[in-house]
Amino acid sequence: MNEMFDKVKKNLIWKSVFRRDYRNTVRDRAAAVFGNVFLHLHPVKVRESAVKLRYTWGMGGITFFAFIILTITGIVLMFYYHPTVSHAYEDMKDLEFQVPYGVISRNLHRWAAHFMVIVVMIHMFRVFMTGSYKAPRQFNWGIGVILLVLTFLLSFTGYLLPWDQLGFWAITVGTNMGAATPLLGYQGPFSELLHITPYNDVRFALLGGATVGGNALLRSYIWHCIAIPLVAIILMAVHFWRVRKDGGISRPQNN
Amino acid sequence: MNPFIEIITKPDNIAIVIMIVLVSFFMVWAFQQAFQNDKLKATGYAVDGENDTDVDTYKPLVRIELIISLVVMVGLTIWSVWVDAPLEEIANPTITPNPAKAPWYFLGLQELLVYFDPWLAGVVLPSLIIVGLIAIPYIDINPKGNGYYTFSERKYSILTFSFGFFVLWLLLIVIGVFFRGPGWLWYWPWQEWDTQRVVFEPTRDLSTIIGIDSRSWGGFFVGMVAVGGYLVAGMVAPYKYFKKKCPEFLAELGMTRYLITAFLFVTMMAIPIKMILRLVFLIKYVWIIWFVPGGLNF
Numbered sequence: 001m002n003e004m005f006d007k008v009k010k011n012l013i014w015k016s017v018f019r020r021d022y023r024n025t026v027r028d029r030a031a032a033v034f035g036n037v038f039l040h041l042h043p044v045k046v047r048e049s050a051v052k053l054r055y056t057w058g059m060g061g062i063t064f065f066a067f068i069i070l071t072i073t074g075i076v077l078m079f080y081y082h083p084t085v086s087h088a089y090e091d092m093k094d095l096e097f098q099v100p101y102g103v104i105s106r107n108l109h110r111w112a113a114h115f116m117v118i119v120v121m122i123h124m125f126r127v128f129m130t131g132s133y134k135a136p137r138q139f140n141w142g143i144g145v146i147l148l149v150l151t152f153l154l155s156f157t158g159y160l161l162p163w164d165q166l167g168f169w170a171i172t173v174g175t176n177m178g179a180a181t182p183l184l185g186y187q188g189p190f191s192e193l194l195h196i197t198p199y200n201d202v203r204f205a206l207l208g209g210a211t212v213g214g215n216a217l218l219r220s221y222i223w224h225c226i227a228i229p230l231v232a233i234i235l236m237a238v239h240f241w242r243v244r245k246d247g248g249i250s251r252p253q254n255n
Numbered sequence: 256m257n258p259f260i261e262i263i264t265k266p267d268n269i270a271i272v273i274m275i276v277l278v279s280f281f282m283v284w285a286f287q288q289a290f291q292n293d294k295l296k297a298t299g300y301a302v303d304g305e306n307d308t309d310v311d312t313y314k315p316l317v318r319i320e321l322i323i324s325l326v327v328m329v330g331l332t333i334w335s336v337w338v339d340a341p342l343e344e345i346a347n348p349t350i351t352p353n354p355a356k357a358p359w360y361f362l363g364l365q366e367l368l369v370y371f372d373p374w375l376a377g378v379v380l381p382s383l384i385i386v387g388l389i390a391i392p393y394i395d396i397n398p399k400g401n402g403y404y405t406f407s408e409r410k411y412s413i414l415t416f417s418f419g420f421f422v423l424w425l426l427l428i429v430i431g432v433f434f435r436g437p438g439w440l441w442y443w444p445w446q447e448w449d450t451q452r453v454v455f456e457p458t459r460d461l462s463t464i465i466g467i468d469s470r471s472w473g474g475f476f477v478g479m480v481a482v483g484g485y486l487v488a489g490m491v492a493p494y495k496y497f498k499k500k501c502p503e504f505l506a507e508l509g510m511t512r513y514l515i516t517a518f519l520f521v522t523m524m525a526i527p528i529k530m531i532l533r534l535v536f537l538i539k540y541v542w543i544i545w546f547v548p549g550g551l552n553f
Binding site: 026029030032033039042043044045046047048049050051052053054055057058061062065066069085089092093096103104106107108109110111112114115117118119121122125126128129130131132133134135137138141142145146148149152155156159162163164165166167168169170172173174176177178179180181182185187188189190191192193211212250251252253 | 267270273274277278281282284285288289301302303304305307308309310311312313314315316317319320323324327328331332334335336338339340341342343344345346347348350351352355356357358359360361364365372373374376377378379385388389391392393395398399400401402403404405409413416420547548549550551
């Protein structure tokens with residue numbers, strides 16, 4: 001057995017990937033973190049309390065993990081999806097009946113999305129209950145609030161994509177709120193003063209039309225797959241960076 | 256099938272059931288730890304994490320992250336094998352479902368449409384929620400309770416946040432998902448939905464109770480006094496109270512911070528107040544600014 005391990009490990013290829021043996025020394029445990037692009041988000045050492053599940057509930061990490069699952073399943077779904085009125089719904093049917101593992105890909109994507117919305121709200125509740133928004137983490141709480149809103153918007157823009165009755169009317173109801181915006185929505189107060197009509201108001205900008213149609217579908221698709229994830233990824237980078245720069249996971253301050 | 260079972264096992268609603276279970280669980284856990292820490296502090300002991308030491312990231316933290324990822328992945332996989340994502344008929348602009356519901360996490364806001372006009376329920380109030388949340392760290396000057404669960408050291412902030420989070424956000428979502436049927440009428444989960452059902456509720460405006468037309472100048476002034484009086488009284492009364500009881504707190508808070516805090520709090524409490532006015536006294540509008548184009552009604 002050991003001989004076999006030796007054969008696997010003592011060759012040029014293995015050594016080019018892993019650089020060095022892991023011998024469970026302080027130095028190697030540290031190197032395992034800062035020598036790894038994925039793990040180096042973490043500091044080399046953390047406070048004992050930051051590892052306690054009963055303190056953080058792991059909710060922020062679970063939210064991020066849900067985001068990764070959504071990215072992967074989302075990419076899979078993009079291979080089989082055309083954001084057009086004539087194809088979108090048929091592509092859903094194809095996912096159901098033709099595409100190998102199409103059903104579970106879509107199921108995973110939808111349930112992970114609901115799950116992410118739930119855990120991100122619980123994450124906010126935990127951060128509030130432990131007073132972790134207090135100095136020096138005030139700014140990061142604000143970033144977190146924006147990420148919460150982006151999570152809602154990601155889910156919301158994805159709702160329309162199957163182009164079924166459920167999504168169509170949910171988006172109709174949701175974007176109708178835009179029409180009620182004061183000054184900028186055609187049904188909102190003061191909008192007459194700016195000569196706002198259904199054809200130049202906020203809702204028109206959201207939908208690319210006066211009703212939910214092909215343009216709205218394309219806009220949802222681009223917001224959902226590119227624009228919002230891009231902003232979310234940047235803000236997540238800031239969020240994680242600031243967790244470390246503000247002194248790691250919050251803990252009692254008197255020592 | 257029993258309508259109650261039917262409604263909680265609709266594929267999308269399973270997520271809401273999971274949310275209720277998870278949120279309740281973590282609510283109990285958070286408050287339990289808060290009371291536990293309060294007891295420790297009261298008897299002079301250190302709270303969780305006060306005397307902790309450093310541990311390696313690799314492996315204690317990495318291990319726990321791996322385990323959680325696996326548990327989440329297994330859980331989501333079981334959920335996805337067990338329940339299929341819904342797909343209704345192809346989108347049809349000519350057939351409006353009744354009720355037409357927004358995605359579930361916005362149903363709290365849709366529920367507010369019963370009590371407020373869309374510009375308030377759909378635009379102004381959500382914007383204030385976001386602004387208010389971001390403002391929290393800047394208006395809460397209490398340095399205590401940073402980094403551990405506690406209740407006794409932060410009673411007011413925790414009660415306010417919990418009211419907003421559990422009642423105004425989550426409870427309204429649950430009502431929107433499970434208790435609203437055709438025509439956005441109230442249905443108990445065991446009641447059959449009836450699309451023919453009409454409920455006629457003769458609503459009125461505040462000023463019509465004392466016999467003044469709400470769309471006249473008289474009605475305008477009555478409404479202005481009511482809304483303005485509520486805002487001013489709601490912001491001045493706590494000021495007077497703190498001035499008398501703990502002036503040093505008020506001095507530390509400062510005028511700007513006090514005004515923002517009081518405004519956000521008074522606005523938040525206006526939501527349950529308007530709900531009671533509407534549900535108990537059948538008042539639709541408190542204040543109608545009828546001469547504004549498009550209507551600016553509270």
